[in-house]
Amino acid sequence: MEKQVSNRYRLLEPLGEGGMGVVWRAYDQLLDRTVAIKEVRYSGVGDARLAELTRRTIREARAAGRLDHPSVVVIHDVVEEDGRPWIVMQLVPSRSLAQVVREDGPLRVEQAAVIGGRLLGALRAAHATGVLHRDVKPENVLLADDGRVVLTDFGIASMEAEAGLTATGNVVGTPAYMPPERLNGDPAGPESDLWSLGATLYAAVEGEPPFKRDSWAATVAAVLRDEPEPPARAGALEPVIMGLLRRNPAARMPAEEAARLLYDAAGAVGLPPAPVSARDRAGATTGPPGGTRTETGGDRRPTLPGPRTRAGTRWITVAAAVITVTALGTASVLLGWTTLPTIGSTTPPTSAPTTEPTTEPTTEPTTGPTTGSAPTDGVPTATPTAEPRPTRAQVPEGWRVYTSAAGRFSIGLPRQWRAQKHASRDSVSFSRPGAPGTMIVEWTVPDIPWDDPRAHWIGLEKEILAKGLFKNYKRIRITPTTFLGRKAADWEFTRERDGSTIHVINRGFHTADGRPYALYWETTQARWQRDRDHFTALTNTFSTR
Structure with missing residues (x-):
C-alpha cells in the first residue's frame, strides 16, 4: 500500500537522501499536482529532544514558507506525522x-x-x-x-x-x-x-x-x-x-x-x-x-554570451528570457532568462544596434525557389514542415544569403531586406524598410541547461505572468515541433506595446552540439495573416554551420 502523508500527499518515489532525511516525489491529491516532500528524520535522540527538534523544524519551515523570492524554493505546507516533520515544497526539476x-x-x-x-x-x-x-x-x-x-x-x-x-x-x-x-x-x-x-x-x-x-x-x-x-x-x-x-x-x-x-x-x-x-x-x-x-x-x-563548449568540459547554459529593443523599436522574447533581467524594460540599449558589415553577408548561387511563388514583397508563401532538413538550406531565386560568422548560421533574405547586428547582444535583426515585421535570430548562450524547449517556454511564460511584464498578454499556443531535425517548440502570443497589439512567434531549439537559438518573428496584429508566411519562408532558409 502506498504511503500517504496527512491523508493528502501520496509518496511516489524517493528523490534523494541526506543526513537530515529523505526527499520524496509526491502527489497532492487535493490540488492535483506533483510536489516534493522532505521527510525530516532525527536519529539518536530521546523523546524529549525529538519533540523539541520537531517543533523547531516546523516553526522554521513555516518561517521560510513566508519568504517570497524567485530564488527561494516555495514551501506549500508543513505537517507532522509519525512523530516527525514533513515539509511540502515545490518540485523543481533541476x-x-x-x-x-x-x-x-x-x-x-x-x-x-x-x-x-x-x-x-x-x-x-x-x-x-x-x-x-x-x-x-x-x-x-x-x-x-x-x-x-x-x-x-x-x-x-x-x-x-x-x-x-x-x-x-x-x-x-x-x-x-x-x-x-x-x-x-x-x-x-x-x-x-x-x-x-x-x-x-x-x-x-x-x-x-x-x-x-x-x-x-x-x-x-x-x-x-x-x-x-x-x-x-x-x-x-x-x-x-x-x-x-x-x-x-x-x-x-x-x-x-x-x-x-x-x-x-x-x-x-x-x-x-x-x-x-x-x-x-x-x-x-x-x-x-x-x-x-x-x-x-x-x-x-542585457545578457552576455559565452562559449558553450571547451575541451573536456560541457558548459552549462542558462535558459535566458530577454527583451531586446532594436533600432526599429521592436521588443523580442528570445532565448530567455527566466528571471527576465531586461523584460519589460523601456530603456533602449546603451548603444544602438549597428548595421552588419557588408563583408559578412555573402551572395551565393541559388538553386531555385523551394518554398513556392513569391508575393509582391519578395517573401514566398510557404507551409511549415516537421521533416529534418539539410544543414545547408536552399534559398528562393533572387534572394541573397546572409552569413553570420559569430552566430554560425546562414539565412536567406529577400530583396530590400536589411540586417542589423545588435551592439551588445548576440542577435541580428532582419527587416524591410517601411514594413512593421521584424525577424530576429539570437544565439546568446545562457548559463543553466534546459532540454525541453516547450517546457522552457512554459516556464518563461509563468515568469512573465507572475511579474506582469507583458501588457494584455495572451497565449495562442506553445507547440512542440522539430527543426533541422532537432526537438524545438514554437511559442505564439500577442501582447500590447505602445498602444498597439503585436503578434509574435518564437522558435527555440538547440543544435546537435548544444548551441541554443531563437528564431523570433513579430508584426502587428493587423498584418499577422498577411505576414505570417514571412516567418516560415525565412526559417526555411535558415541553416547552421
Whole structure:
C-alpha cells in the first residue's frame, strides 16, 4: 500500500537522501499536482529532544514558507506525522550546483556571478524577515531546468527571534562551507550566510571549496586557522569571494557591496532584481541588490554570451528570457532568462544596434525557389514542415544569403531586406524598410541547461505572468515541433506595446552540439495573416554551420 502523508500527499518515489532525511516525489491529491516532500528524520535522540527538534523544524519551515523570492524554493505546507516533520515544497526539476560542477567542471566567472547574484538576493530577502539559512552550499543550490537558480533546504534555518530554540550547542551544516564563528560555537548571523556564499562561489569556479581537507577534523581546523588560498580561476570574482571569506564577521564584505561586485563580474550577462525590503529601501544608496543598479531596480543589463563548449568540459547554459529593443523599436522574447533581467524594460540599449558589415553577408548561387511563388514583397508563401532538413538550406531565386560568422548560421533574405547586428547582444535583426515585421535570430548562450524547449517556454511564460511584464498578454499556443531535425517548440502570443497589439512567434531549439537559438518573428496584429508566411519562408532558409 502506498504511503500517504496527512491523508493528502501520496509518496511516489524517493528523490534523494541526506543526513537530515529523505526527499520524496509526491502527489497532492487535493490540488492535483506533483510536489516534493522532505521527510525530516532525527536519529539518536530521546523523546524529549525529538519533540523539541520537531517543533523547531516546523516553526522554521513555516518561517521560510513566508519568504517570497524567485530564488527561494516555495514551501506549500508543513505537517507532522509519525512523530516527525514533513515539509511540502515545490518540485523543481533541476540539478544541484554540486552536481553540475562534478559532472561538467567548474563554471565560468560570468556564470558563477549570475548564480551568486541570485543567491544573494534570496539571502537578503530571508535576512530582512529574520530568517537565516545556515547551510548554504552547492548541494542546496538548484539550477532548475526552466532556468531559475533556487536556494533550498531552509529546514535548518532559524528565526533570529527564536534563537533560544537553536541554542543547543549542536553544529548543523557542512564544515567546508561553515563560517569560523559557528565552528567556534558563536551564534549565527546574516554574515554567516554570506561567508557560506563566498565558499560556495569559490567551489563553483575552482571545483572544490577553499578549506577542503582529507578529514572532517582537518577541515574544521583549516576553517578556524588558515587563510583561504586565493582562487586561481575566479578573475573578477576574486574580490567578492575573498571579501566574503574574511574570518571576522564584522570585517566581512557587506551584502550591498557584494551585490555590486557580482553585478560587475557578470558583465553584460545581467542579474535579476532582488526584492527590496522597507529597511533596505530606507537606507540604501548604492549597490545593485541581486543585480539592479539601485535598490528600487529598473536599470538592468542585457545578457552576455559565452562559449558553450571547451575541451573536456560541457558548459552549462542558462535558459535566458530577454527583451531586446532594436533600432526599429521592436521588443523580442528570445532565448530567455527566466528571471527576465531586461523584460519589460523601456530603456533602449546603451548603444544602438549597428548595421552588419557588408563583408559578412555573402551572395551565393541559388538553386531555385523551394518554398513556392513569391508575393509582391519578395517573401514566398510557404507551409511549415516537421521533416529534418539539410544543414545547408536552399534559398528562393533572387534572394541573397546572409552569413553570420559569430552566430554560425546562414539565412536567406529577400530583396530590400536589411540586417542589423545588435551592439551588445548576440542577435541580428532582419527587416524591410517601411514594413512593421521584424525577424530576429539570437544565439546568446545562457548559463543553466534546459532540454525541453516547450517546457522552457512554459516556464518563461509563468515568469512573465507572475511579474506582469507583458501588457494584455495572451497565449495562442506553445507547440512542440522539430527543426533541422532537432526537438524545438514554437511559442505564439500577442501582447500590447505602445498602444498597439503585436503578434509574435518564437522558435527555440538547440543544435546537435548544444548551441541554443531563437528564431523570433513579430508584426502587428493587423498584418499577422498577411505576414505570417514571412516567418516560415525565412526559417526555411535558415541553416547552421
